[in-house]
Amino acid sequence: MHMSSDSIAYCAQSPWLRNLTLRENILGESAFNRVWYGTVTRTCGLQTDFSTLRKGDETMVGTKGISLSGGQKNRIALARAVYSRKPVLIVDDILSGLDQSTEKKIFHRVFGRNGILKRSNTTVVLATHSIHWTSYVDKIVVLDSGTIVEDGTYRSLSSRPGYLQHLKIQRDIEPVEDGVETASVHELVVEEPGTSSVHAAFLTDGENPVNRRSGDIRTLLFWLATVGWKHLAVYTILLTFSTAATTLQYIWLKWWAESTASKMMYMSVFVAITLADIVLVGTLIGAHFSFIASTDVGSITNRFSQDISLVDGTLPTTFINTTRGALSFKNLSASYAPMSEPVLHGIDLRIKSGERIGVCGRRGSGKSSLVAVLFGLLYHRSGEVLIDDVDVTSITPALLRSEVVALPQETFFQPGTVRENLFPWKVESGRPPASDERMTAALDEVQLLLKLQDAAGPGQSALDLRLVNAEELLSQGEQQLFCLARAMLMEGKIVVLDECTSSVDIATEKLMQQILRQPPFSDRTTIAIAHRLDTILDFDRVVVMNAGRIVENDDPRILIETEGSLFRALVESQGAAQS
Ligand SMILES: Nc1ncnc2c1ncn2[C@@H]1O[C@H](COP(=O)(O)OP(=O)(O)O)[C@@H](O)[C@H]1O
Ligand SMILES: [Mg+2]
Structure with a gap:
């Protein structure tokens, strides 16, 4: 098959988002058209998401979509692919990250028989393991270990023994009317577990897979670039002041010990230096989520614990006492920023080891x-959380x-x-x-x-x-x-x-x-x-x-x-x- 990659839209299984606004991510390379944009974002269920954000679709995504759920990222990637109005759309298992009711809604609105793609006459290749959508497509291709083991219409495949029959499909809502091929998805690739997905085949055709960076120095540079030079400069300045403050503490103590002048004066200056040091160190290491999200090292934090420890190995961790793993949330209310509305209210939960x-x-x-x-x-606004008997804060x-x-x-x-x-x-x-x-x-x-x-x-x-x-x-x-x-x-x-x-x-x-x-x-x-x-x-x-x-x-x-x-x-x- 020959086809220019200009005429194909591709929606990967791991959504690819740039650190731009939501709108820019959806527009991609295409120009803004208010009516079409409205239609696409409504269809992909994004307008409700926009309405919950203070800046709506002008909200920054953050590196790799830090502030978005997996399902939201999938729907944004899908919206970009639909918005581009290419004659062919390849979708790799994008539906699986959505919750059940959203999946159903999106499937019908986008891929359904009256869906947006049917109306725009788009040819769709959908790789999926959600077999319950197979009755809506014109043609099904079943792959196993890289080869096609079955292909045909839903009716022909389900009437003979094979993968489809084996999986005992029950159709979701309206059954396909007899004798009428009404589906809009033109081809559906059902993956047998362990099969490589369809996007690999298309990616190697014309597009070069992005060469990964390797090597330790490059990892460091990658991290530095993620943090941004501006923040790094602020960090360096704070670190310098903090180190200077610590040194000054020692010097001041020495002067104090050697001097005969007023103890009060020495004491006040010492307390002032110590406080300054605490504030500086606190600023350096006590950063919470709101700081991290807004300064865009977010994607690292988003991957939780282990990954951030790849780059910040300096905090003291040697005084572990092994825990039993009991947890208690006591009337906890917490928010993502010090002054923002709490997102957790009065959480009471005791979990035994x-x-x-x-x-x-x-x-x-x-x-x-x-x-x-x-x-x-998160910022704890009231209440506490204990691991064994230790307050996590x-x-x-x-x-x-x-x-x-x-x-x-x-x-x-x-x-x-x-x-x-x-x-x-x-x-x-x-x-x-x-x-x-x-x-x-x-x-x-x-x-x-x-x-x-x-x-x-x-x-x-x-x-x-x-x-x-x-x-x-x-x-x-x-x-x-x-x-x-x-x-x-x-x-x-x-x-x-x-x-x-x-x-x-x-x-x-x-x-x-x-x-x-x-x-x-x-x-x-x-x-x-x-x-x-x-x-x-x-x-x-x-x-x-x-x-x-x-x-x-x-x-x-x-x-x-x-x-x-x-x-x-x-x-x-x-x-x-x-x-
Ligand atoms: N990074 C964040 N900054 C601010 N608010 C957030 C952030 N992540 C989630 N929220 C808000 O917290 C609430 C709960 O979201 P979340 O915990 O992600 O829910 P769930 O995991 O059940 O989908 C939502 O109102 C959401 O908008
Ligand atoms: Mg979640």
Whole structure:
């Protein structure tokens, strides 16, 4: 097939956003057309998001979309692709990051038979593992291990034994009318678990994959560039003053000891210098989320604990006392900036060591904010949070991050070997790095060892394999499994999972869910934000959030039996969307 890349719009599975305003991200290279822009953003459900932002679509995205949820990023990327009005649109599994009801809405509005793409006569190739949309497309292609194993219309494939029949599809809402081909999606690539996705084929055709930076100096330069030279200059000046203040303290003490003049004068100056030093040091290391987001080192922080420790290994972390992993939120209200409205209100939650808690609730209900507290990213306005018996605000962020293991939705890799990527925080934690045996065992457990060994070549250890471009070697699911192995090797007694399985295929999700129920995870206190509620039905407890408050907190088996419970309603709405 020959086609200029000018006529194809492509929407990747990991949304690509630039640090510009939301509007600029949607416009991309296209010119602004008010009517079309309005139509596209409405269709992609973005106008409600805009209305919640003070600056609307003029809001800056921040590096890699720091302040946006995974679903919002997906919808912005989709809006950009639709806005560009190219005759061909290739979409790689963009729907999987959306919650069920949004997914349904977006599918119908964008890809449905009266959807915006049908109306603009766009040819669509959709790679997906959401098989419930297969009845809406003109043609289905099923891939397995890189080859096409089935293709045809929904009716022809579902009437004969094969992948589609095997998956027992029940159609969502309106059935396709007999004999009428009304679907708008022209081709749909259903991926068998483990299959490489369609975008690889298109990317290598014409477009060069971006060459990844590698090497330690480049990592440092990359970090410096992310921070920005302006902030670095301010940091350097503050650091200089702070160092000077510390030195002055010693000198002043010496003068004081040698002098016979008024003690009061020496004392006051000493206190003044000390206070200045505390303020400066506080400014340097006490930065909260609002600072980080507005100065755009956000993407690093967003990836939670382990990743920021790659670059700030200087905070003291040697005085760890191992925790048991008990947690209590006591009437906590917290906000993202010192003066902004709290996003969490009166949170009361006691979690015993080793307990497994599922957190659910609608988008924006405060689930991510609840766990962000455990990484010291929010301002506590009232109440407190204790790990064992220690108030988290009294612990340095670095220490906090070594006690709380995070598995976020976004995967993260640095240029370096597999070993370095498995244990990137070895230096600053003060702990010995995990042994090669443990690392190899962890890779084996997540079923990546063979693949990495193959890639390393004969006689080479998988651990020494250099990951120049991890995104190219590993599929989205495999990247997430790699991060799971990384989390396995951490020692922290508390594990936080933020919808980490929501954008992987079914087989990977199953494997991850299984591993998360085995040691070492089964011995740790687990807090899992769940996208799919069936993944937390066997948990000890479920916390349902609504508008920044905990509205239900009980055994999921009890909640699901309770007439009128929000949890039951959420489970039912998911069931309806899936069937
Ligand atoms: N970085 C941020 N800065 C300011 N407000 C935020 C930020 N992230 C989330 N919020 C707000 O906090 C509230 C809860 O959001 P969040 O915790 O992300 O919900 P959920 O994870 O349940 O979707 C929302 O009103 C959201 O707008
Ligand atoms: Mg969230």
